Each structure stands twice: as C-alpha cells, then as structure tokens.
C-alpha cells in the first residue's frame with residue numbers, strides 16, 4: 123500500500139470561514155478520498171493559522187483575547203468542515219504546543235546551522251496579508267496591497283533572515299524537472315519566471331513592539347523577536363507528522379519517499395513552492411512532491427471582498443445543501459470550481475443547470491431507471507446474466523434488443539454502434555486514475571458521469587422497455603433483457619465508485635439500495651473499501667454485482683430542480 127500525505131493551507135482565524143476555504147479543503151478531500159479508494163494509505167491534514175497580527179487585532183476590535191477569538195473562529199472552521207463532510211485525519215491549530223514546540227525547534231536548528239541569521243531589513247509590508255511585498259510589485263500597485271488594496275507600510279527592522287538566495291539554483295532545478303511539481307503548468311512558469319529574477323533572503327522574525335499583544339512564538343534565544351507567522355505556519359505540515367507514529371508520512375532522507383501534495387490558491391503559491399521547499403532542504407528534509415495552486419472562486423460574476431460584502435458564506439452553502447443535498451454542493455464545487463488557472467463563478471443559474479444535467483437527470487435518473495426496470499421485469503432481483511452464452515452487450519444480446527426494437531417499429535439509427543462495457547468501464551477507471559495522479563480531480567470525477575451518459579445512451583439505443591413487451595417473440599429474449607439490465611447496473615456501480623470521492627453520501631445511499639454495502643464500511647478509519655479501485659471496478663470481478671442480488675428502486679437520489687425557483691438564501 124502506498125502512503126500519501128495531502129494538505130490544505132491552514133486558514134487565518136481573524137474571521138469566519140467562507141466558500142474559498144471550503145473549496146480548497148474540498149479539493150483536498152476529493153483527492154484524499156480518491157487516493158484512499160485507489161488503495162493508498164492517506165494522511166489528510168487541515169487546520170488554522172492563528173498567530174497572525176491581524177488575529178490579535180480582530181480580537182482587540184471585538185473586545186476578546188486573541189486566544190478566545192482564535193478558538194471561536196477555529197471552532198467555526200471545524201464546524202464548517204464537518205458540515206462539508208471532509209475526511210481530514212487531523213485539524214491542527216498553530217497555538218497548540220505540539221506545533222509551537224517543534225516549529226521553534228526547527229528555527230533553532232536553522233539558526234544553529236547558519237541558515238538563519240540576524241540582519242537589517244527594510245521593505246513594503248502588507249498588513250492585510252502579513253507579508254512583505256517586493257519593491258517592484260509595491261510600485262506597480264501604487265503602494266497598495268496587490269491582494270486587498272490596503273495601503274502598504276514602509277517598515278525597517280532588524281530581523282532574522284533565512285538565506286533563501288543560496289537555494290536558488292536548487293529550487294529552479296527542482297521545479298524545472300518536476301521533482302517538485304508545481305501545478306497547474308501556468309503557475310509553474312510564473313514561479314520559474316520569478317525565481318529567475320533572483321531570490322532575496324527572507325525575514326523570518328518580527329521585533330516585538332511596545333503595546334503588541336502577547337501573541338506568537340518567540341524566536342529561540344531572543345525574546346525581542348517573534349517568529350514571522352508565515353514561516354511558523356509553513357512548519358505545520360511537518361510538525362504534525364513529526365511524531366513517532368506519523369513520521370512515516372514524511373520520511374527522512376534515505377528512508378523511502380512519500381508523495382506530499384500541498385493544495386492552496388494562487389495567492390500563497392510562492393510560500394509553498396519556493397520558501398517552504400528551501401526551508402525543508404535547509405532542515406535536511408525532503409521537499410513536497412506536488413504544490414497545487416488553483417485560481418479563485420468569485421460570486422455571481424464579481425470578485426468576493428470584504429468591502430463588497432459578497433462572500434459566499436457557509437450559511438449560504440448550508441441553504442443550498444438543504445434544498446439540493448450536501449453532495450450536490452460538493453459536486454458543484456468539485457466540478458465547476460477554479461481548479462485550473464482561471465477563476466470560476468459561483469452562480470445560482472449555473473448551479474441548477476449542472477445539478478439537473480449531472481445529478482437529477484444524470485446519475486439520479488439512470489440509477490432509478492435501472493432500479494425500476496429490474497423491479498418491474500425481474501422482481502427487484504438482479505437477473506442472471508448471459509455472460510459466456512452470448513458474450514457481453516455488443517454481441518448477441520444487443521442484436522436481440524435491436525431486433526425487438528425494429529419489430530416495434532422503431533428503426534435503429536446506427537446499427538454499427540457498439541457498446542462494450544467491459545472495455546469502456548476499464549478505460550474510464552484508467553482515465554480517472556490518471557487524472558487523480560495529475561490532481562485533475564474535476565476531470566476524474568467527471569469520468570463517472572461520462573459513464574452514466576454511456577448507460578443512458580445504451581438504454582435509449584437498446585430500449586429494454588420495448589424488448590420487455592416482446593419477450594415471447596424472441597428466442598433468448600429474456601436473457602437478452604437480463605444482460606442489458608445487468609450491464610447497465612454494473613456500469614453504474616462502477617460509475618458510482620468514480621463519483622464517490624465527490625459524493626460519498628449519495629453513493630453510499632445507492633450502495634445501500636443495491637446491496638453493495640459490503641464494499642464500503644463508512645466507519646472504517648482507513649479507506650473503508652474492501653479492495654482497491656482497480657479490483658473493485660474490474661468487470662466480472664468478485665466484487666461486482668451478482669445474479670440474485672437485490673436492486674431496490676428506492677427514492678431518487680436527486681430530485682429535479684426548478685430553475686424558476688428563487689436562489690436558496692441563508
């Protein structure tokens with residue numbers, strides 16, 4: 123079994139979570155679930171970044187201590203992530219000792235080895251992002267934050283510096299050769315372009331000023347400085363697994379490799395693709411395998427911002443989930459979100475369109491149609507297939523169905539068309555697996571819907587409902603009908619596996635109705651699946667549907683949505 127470590131950014135707790143935080147965490151959740159489904163042992167981490175100055179400021183503005191404020195918002199993140207059904211294995215808060223102690227030990231190590239040393243620094247600080255902005259970028263943005271538009275502050279301070287510059291060649295080479303995969307490709311080019319302009323050493327501490335809240339981790343051996351929140355925050359990825367039980371997820375050099383994937387949006391790519399790998403190298407640790415930076419969600423065509431007050435809040439997502447189901451929200455985010463390099467819109471009209479096409483009229487309709495027919499024609503018990511006797515559809519069963527269709531006066535438009543679900547499902551699984559490896563999780567789960575569409579086509583083409591009325595007129599008519607329905611049901615079972623990382627709840631509901639519960643134990647701490655995807659999804663595998671198995675019609679997985687209805691509101 124391969125191990126894999128998947129992370130999200132740890133989020134600031136100055137405010138409550140919104141759709142953006144849920145989106146990245148959903149992407150990571152789909153990746154984690156997909157890898158577990160493939161049989162990997164996954165450690166999936168998310169959490170909160172608490173020592174930022176803006177957290178202390180928000181706390182003061184609200185008359186609370188930084189710690190109480192942080193706890194309140196960290197709890198909101200936890201609740202939001204529980205509501206979204208995320209399967210993280212741990213949730214770290216940077217105010218926890220397990221993080222603080224190790225983060226300072228790493229900084230101490232870097233000071234001991236001379237990778238961090240004292241020096242003078244003067245530059246443009248963006249208080250809204252807690253980071254320094256390079257001179258040229260500051261000038262380009264009229265000395266306002268490139269992210270929030272807040273005025274930049276000129277700051278000069280004596281600081282501890284991390285000697286990033288000495289890792290320049292190594293970083294360029296790692297990224298160029300994809301030893302550190304920076305994805306999507308466009309982001310890789312941007313990062314390489316910026317590295318080629320030259321790397322400056324980066325400040326890693328902040329001098330404590332009078333009146334500062336007692337907030338942050340003190341620089342080891344120098345209580346006049348605190349560790350710059352970004353530097354400390356990045357360490358979370360290692361602090362959490364730097365324990366006896368978990369170290370296997372980030373093995374030291376010479377002890378094997380475990381692919382680490384960091385997910386985030388483009389705003390914080392530089393920290394993850396450049397500063398963090400260099401810090402790891404300086405610590406003698408391996409760099410991450412993949413750094414994936416998606417674009418932004420915008421809302422109804424407009425950038426989300428505090429001043430516009432148009433953040434899609436968790437309560438809005440809850441309202442959507444209440445009307446359409448949580449998995450519908452997950453599906454929309456997973457397939458319509460800004461996974462690539464371009465921003466994506468959260469728009470009600472689009473939501474309804476996608477919901478109806480993929481879910482209500484897609485997997486929902488196909489499963490209830492097949493369930494209905496099995497119930498009607500075979501008393502709800504999956505019929506014995508004619509594998510071997512006639513071959514799979516595309517062979518004789520298809521021929522009989524088409525003959526029945528023609529006999530009913532419905533001409534066959536294209537008699538050369540073939541359906542070979544054994545081959546098609548294998549190809550769909552292979553394609554999905556490839557997409558998962560490339561972090562194209564939207565494409566991966568869409569492979570499930572593509573399969574559903576093929577089942578729909580097959581049903582329209584063979585018209586089993588027509589054949590069912592003419593069974594007596596065709597020798598082997600019943601076997602042909604059985605083969606068609608079996609093929610549809612089995613192809614849908616395989617599609618449901620590919621859809622499960624995005625829609626675990628609804629697919630579990632389907633498995634309950636189709637006697638497939640034994641394939642997946644939701645209470646299991648690991649993947650929960652009895653076998654890896656390649657085995658589970660193999661046509662004719664012992665995990666496949668069997669003759670005699672119950673296929674309950676059940677309620678439709680997704681009710682059709684009415685686009686004329688007003689958008690759900692929190």
Ligand code: MSP
Pocket residue numbers: 130131132133134135141142143145146171355356357358385386387388389390417418419420426
């Ligand atoms: N605390 C730092 C990260 C430290 S990681 C060691 C931070 N926190 S944040 O709360 O500002 O979160 C930024 C991240 O939230 C983005 O990188 C992205 O993952 C997510 N998003 C915030 N707004 C977003 C959108 N509008 N759209 C998509 N994702 C966005 O930066």
